[in-house]
Amino acid sequence: MFNRRLSLLAMACFGLLEPGLSAASSAQYTITGIAVPGARSTVAMALNERGQVTGYAEMLDGTPVTFVYSAGEYTLPDTLGASSIRARDINDAGDIVGAYNLPGDDIDRNRAFAWIDGVTTDLGDLGTDDAFATAIDRRSTVYGVSGSHAFSWRKGHMRDLGAWDENSDVTVVMHVNAVGVAVGYAVDYGVRTTAFKADRNGRTPLPTLGGEHAAANGINDHGTICGWAYTAGGKYHAFRYKNGEIADLGVLAGGPHSEAKAINNAGDIVGVSGSPRGDRAVIARAGSNQVVDLNTLVEPQGWKLQDARDINDRGEIVGGGNQGAFLLTPIPGAGARPAGD
Numbered sequence: 001m002f003n004r005r006l007s008l009l010a011m012a013c014f015g016l017l018e019p020g021l022s023a024a025s026s027a028q029y030t031i032t033g034i035a036v037p038g039a040r041s042t043v044a045m046a047l048n049e050r051g052q053v054t055g056y057a058e059m060l061d062g063t064p065v066t067f068v069y070s071a072g073e074y075t076l077p078d079t080l081g082a083s084s085i086r087a088r089d090i091n092d093a094g095d096i097v098g099a100y101n102l103p104g105d106d107i108d109r110n111r112a113f114a115w116i117d118g119v120t121t122d123l124g125d126l127g128t129d130d131a132f133a134t135a136i137d138r139r140s141t142v143y144g145v146s147g148s149h150a151f152s153w154r155k156g157h158m159r160d161l162g163a164w165d166e167n168s169d170v171t172v173v174m175h176v177n178a179v180g181v182a183v184g185y186a187v188d189y190g191v192r193t194t195a196f197k198a199d200r201n202g203r204t205p206l207p208t209l210g211g212e213h214a215a216a217n218g219i220n221d222h223g224t225i226c227g228w229a230y231t232a233g234g235k236y237h238a239f240r241y242k243n244g245e246i247a248d249l250g251v252l253a254g255g256p257h258s259e260a261k262a263i264n265n266a267g268d269i270v271g272v273s274g275s276p277r278g279d280r281a282v283i284a285r286a287g288s289n290q291v292v293d294l295n296t297l298v299e300p301q302g303w304k305l306q307d308a309r310d311i312n313d314r315g316e317i318v319g320g321g322n323q324g325a326f327l328l329t330p331i332p333g334a335g336a337r338p339a340g341d
Contacts, residue, residue: 027298027334028298028335029334030331031301031326034325036074043320043324044309044320044326045088045089045098045309046089047311047312047316047327048091048092049092050092051071053069053325053327054068054069054087054089055069055318055325064084065079066096066098066115067087068090068094069327077118078119078120079100080100080120080122084100085099085100086098086100088133089135091138093116093140095115095116095117097112097134098113098132098133100113109130112124112132112144112153113133114140114142114153116140123158124158125146126147126149127147128147130147131144131146131151132144134172134173135174137178139154141153142154145173148168148169149161149162150171163186164196164203167191168188170186171184171185171187174218175218175219175262176219177221182198182219183216183217183227184196184216185215193212193214195216197216197219197225207241207246208229209230209231209232209239210230210233211233211234214229214230215227216241217259217271220265221265222265222267223242224240226239226240226241227241227259228260228271231248237250238251238260238269238291240263240269240284249269249284249289249290249291252274252275252282252291254275256274257273257274258274261307261308261309261310262310262311263311264311264312264313267285268284268285270282270294272306272308275293278304279306280293280305280306281293281308281321283311303323306322307319308328315330
């Protein structure tokens with residue numbers, strides 16, 4: 001321990017520790033690198049309440065894979081002969097969804113897939129020859145976008161959920177909570193992006209932070225929503241929407257923008273913020289309206305955490321950094337778990 005303290009002091013004196021990075025005594029998370037064996041790159045996109053992580057990777061020979069990671073073990077679902085594949089979401093059963101392309105596909109053509117109960121299935125489309133699965137709920141109902149319309153899919157049947165309005169170029173469902181409330185966004189290119197929530201009572205637009213554009217990326221079981229929205233000054237910031245009020249979560253000092261990507265039932269929100277040192281993975285605690293650099297809450301170990309993409313109710317976080325995909329695990333008693341939302 002004494003030698004390690006001397007090493008940290010020497011690194012600080014010679015500028016080898018980035019400003020703001022903390023020593024072990026203030027670390028709130030441990031870092032686990034996620035790297036599919038034999039892959040040149042691995043991307044982590046989402047995790048569930050069991051700590052299973054999904055994402056995608058490119059093998060050394062260029063072969064694409066999608067994966068489910070759990071406690072050091074990797075499962076590689078069938079990729080349907082894909083030339084590229086991107087897993088986007090995972091539910092508590094370990095089912096995953098996303099999109100893939102086949103060799104020879106047009107660059108703009110996506111094919112939606114789901115891996116449910118160990119079987120990979122092409123979900124088809126709404127007659128548009130294009131589809132992308134973006135979310136899967138606890139009942140293994142899949143949500144996504146085909147052409148300009150949102151869709152749901154369950155047990156082989158695709159349902160057209162329509163577009164936000166007649167001006168929408170694309171309508172996307174990004175997340176659905178345990179009580180069936182969905183959030184997402186609709187784009188009218190060159191005019192505005194509208195964040196919305198949808199339930200049995202219909203669709204409701206969400207406010208912006210003073211600008212023309214907003215998108216909702218996540219919702220927890222209490223109905224609190226996160227995403228990004230433009231300010232009156234033309235910058236986009238991460239937001240929390242709760243009880244009819246939108247809160248600006250700000251940016252890191254000197255940063256131009258931020259985005260909230262996921263929220264858990266405790267009210268923790270994770271995402272990304274620009275900074276003078278590039279993009280940084282961030283967290284906004286329940287009850288706080290300011291993002292915090294996750295790099296200040298870990299022992300760096302050579303890592304620069306650049307993007308946090310998901311968080312579960314255990315406080316585990318997945319994302320990407322300079323060394324690839326990562327999983328952050330809260331250190332018991334270190335203050336990484338806040339009060340409930």
